[in-house]
Amino acid sequence: MHTNDLMNEIITETMSHEDFARFSKFIYDDYGIKLTSSKKTMLESRLQRRLRNLDIKTFSDYYDFVFSADGIKNEIVHLIDAVTTNKTDFFREPxxxxxxxxxxxxxxxxxxxxxxxxxxxxxxxxxxxxxxxxxxxxxxxxxxxxxxxxxxxxxxxxxxxxxxxxxxxxxxxxxxxxxxxxxxxxxxxxxxxxxxxxxxxxxxxxxxxxxxxxxxxxxxxxxxxxxxxxxxxxxxxxxxxxxxxxxxxxxxxxxxxxxxxxxxxxxxxxxxxxxxxxxxxxxxxxxxx
Ligand SMILES: C[S@@+](CC[C@H](N)C(=O)[O-])C[C@H]1O[C@@H](n2cnc3c(N)ncnc32)[C@H](O)[C@@H]1O
Missing domain, CATH: 3.40.50.150 (Vaccinia Virus protein VP39)
Incomplete structure (x- = not known):
């Protein structure tokens, strides 16, 4: 099996409601973006890749990492990237x-x-x-x-x-x-x-x-x-x-x-x-x- 596929297999953990609440509170307080509970699956799937890249097994560990000194400096930008919707076009709504x-x-x-x-x-x-x-x-x-x-x-x-x-x-x-x-x-x-x-x-x-x-x-x-x-x-x-x-x-x-x-x-x-x-x-x- 390819390493990435293997990692996909390993991460089966879903995001708990408590973790989702912690992430969404931070994202709302600091960035104004409101994540309703219907966005839980979206956040979970978008963050899976980060967990894989960082070799972190659970969302709870990832939360702790985001607020570690290293995370505050380097990881918050990735978290925000996972949350924002960037749809745009040339001459949109012209x-x-x-x-x-x-x-x-x-x-x-x-x-x-x-x-x-x-x-x-x-x-x-x-x-x-x-x-x-x-x-x-x-x-x-x-x-x-x-x-x-x-x-x-x-x-x-x-x-x-x-x-x-x-x-x-x-x-x-x-x-x-x-x-x-x-x-x-x-x-x-x-x-x-x-x-x-x-x-x-x-x-x-x-x-x-x-x-x-x-x-x-x-x-x-x-x-x-x-x-x-x-x-x-x-x-x-x-x-x-x-x-x-x-x-x-x-x-x-x-x-x-x-x-x-x-x-x-x-x-x-x-x-x-x-x-x-x-x-x-x-x-x-x-x-x-
Ligand atoms: C849907 S795009 C719109 C792009 C463009 N204005 C348009 O209408 O085509 C929304 C953009 O807002 C940015 N955004 C969301 N929250 C933000 C914040 N708190 N501060 C700055 N930019 C933010 C996102 O990163 C995203 O690129």
């Missing part, structure tokens, strides 16, 4: 990108000189493997071709170091770029020299517009000194409970200029939340003046 090109960007230029008197600052919070910030970079660069003095920078953050590595490398399978319009495909992607590889990479000029950084949205201090003109936080708060969502949206609003934009995902609704934002288009909110 209505908001149209709204930016047709309305928001010219309005920000008019009201704040954003992008002309100074760089336009955009933050993709919860950027996963990079498709969202690179889509933004394409949209903003296309806007620049109509308005040559236009300047912008994009900060892209996520809690998952695994996703951030993929994002910074900017190499994707050809199928991933199906939603990208043809003109953008030609302009912003390089194809692999080895045609069999079926890979594409974002061109260096576009990559250089995006800075990736690990950031936990539950941290007290985001370490961001400047106000943003636009914040994308799409399909991230959906994993948080309502109270955590409201707090986070207030904090994100604090990082926006007045009249700046916050973009959420389609299923993220602000009804009855006490936040200084008004809806200006589906999924697009403006910070009240």
């Amino acid at each position: 209505g908001c990108f149209d709204y930016l090109s047709r309305n928001a960007l010219s309005r920000l230029i008019e009201s704040h000189g954003a992008g002309i008197c100074r760089e336009l600052r955009v933050w993709s919070a919860g950027c996963s493997s990079g498709e969202e910030p690179y889509t933004l970079a394409m949209v903003l660069d296309s806007f620049k071709s109509r308005q040559p003095d236009f300047r912008f920078s994009i900060l892209a953050t996520d809690i998952s170091t695994r996703m951030l590595k993929i994002a910074a490398r900017a190499v994707y399978e050809q199928e991933r770029i199906l939603p990208v319009p043809d003109a953008e495909k030609r302009k912003y992607f390089m194809t692999s020299k080895d045609a069999k590889k079926n890979l594409v990479r974002i061109v260096p000029e576009l990559r250089s517009r995006v800075t990736f950084r690990r950031l936990n949205l539950m941290e007290r201090d985001f370490g961001i000194g400047e106000h943003m003109d636009i914040i994308f936080c799409r399909n991230v708060i959906i994993y948080f409970d309502r109270n955590t969502q409201e707090k986070l949206l207030n904090r994100l609003s604090g990082y926006l200029i007045r009249g700046g934009y916050l973009i959420l995902g389609h299923s993220e609704i602000l009804t009855n939340m006490d936040v200084p934002l008004e809806r200006v288009a589906p999924t697009v909110y403006m910070k009240k003046r």
